[in-house]
């Protein structure tokens with residue numbers, strides 16, 4: 001039996017309509033509340049009957065259309081057994097197999113981005129939710145409620161063990177990347193490159209931004225089965241689930257100038273001190289790496305919301321600082337997008353600073 005498979009949304013959130021030709025039962029995967037009226041119109045127009053909604057995980061960037069679609073169509077609402085949502089009608093566990101028409105689908109637990117993340121394996125494709133994105137999009141972030149980088153690595157190892165021919169369809173894409181085979185992803189996706197669990201945890205840890213408050217609100221709205229699109233505020237086009245997500249669209253493409261630890265030390269010693277902006281989390285400032293004397297502090301996840309605090313430094317040189325240079329790079333991009341034009345990221349972060357033997361406060 002032939003498969004019907006369509007992606008329905010115009011933006012970064014991907015909603016897949018799946019059905020089997022000759023059977024009028026349709027499944028929507030990861031529907032978005034805002035678009036429910038359009039989905040209903042489409043189902044009506046094509047005389048399709050919605051039988052099931054599946055959410056691959058509790059979303060933090062949009063309110064699920066699942067609960068509203070239960071009301072409108074009487075469909076089932078399926079999520080992982082650990083999903084906190086109150087209105088799930090049927091719960092999925094690892095290895096569970098079911099069919100849409102005659103199309104077999106297998107559930108695989110892939111926690112990491114969230115506790116309740118699943119992937120759906122079809123004979124020719126895999127819907128990965130946010131556990132794996134496409135190409136340099138990497139994978140979903142692990143710093144939202146329920147996220148865990150170690151579990152994410154375990155999940156990616158399971159995905160690496162699947163056949164190369166499966167075409168990867170993620171729940172998000174922020175740059176119009178096209179689905180391609182798992183074999184391609186194994187070559188091109190940085191999250192699938194061979195690395196140990198601890199290397200992965202370190203790599204992802206460096207990219208963690210901390211969830212913005214609006215994301216926590218959306219998670220809560222999804223736990224509570226919100227049917228009102230205004231139940232939580234969603235910023236337009238935020239690349240929320242991507243690892244480098246809370247920066248503005250396009251910010252990730254910008255070139256960032258770096259400054260070495262020695263150059264920065266010379267500036268400080270020469271009385272030409274730039275504004276030092278440490279973008280790590282508060283507890284890290286007093287951890288083993290300490291911090292530079294005289295820093296301003298703003299975690300990178302809060303930067304976009306607090307740019308006005310830095311307005312007085314707009315004409316000055318700013319050096320962004322983190323642990324090894326990942327978050328400071330993102331922070332520099334966010335500042336450049338906002339019109340700060342003398343921004344440098346400290347190359348290698350606090351680690352390089354200490355390695356060079358320069359002084360630190362604790």
Ligand SMILES: [Fe+2]
Pocket residue numbers: 057058059060061113130140241
């Ligand atoms: Fe997500």
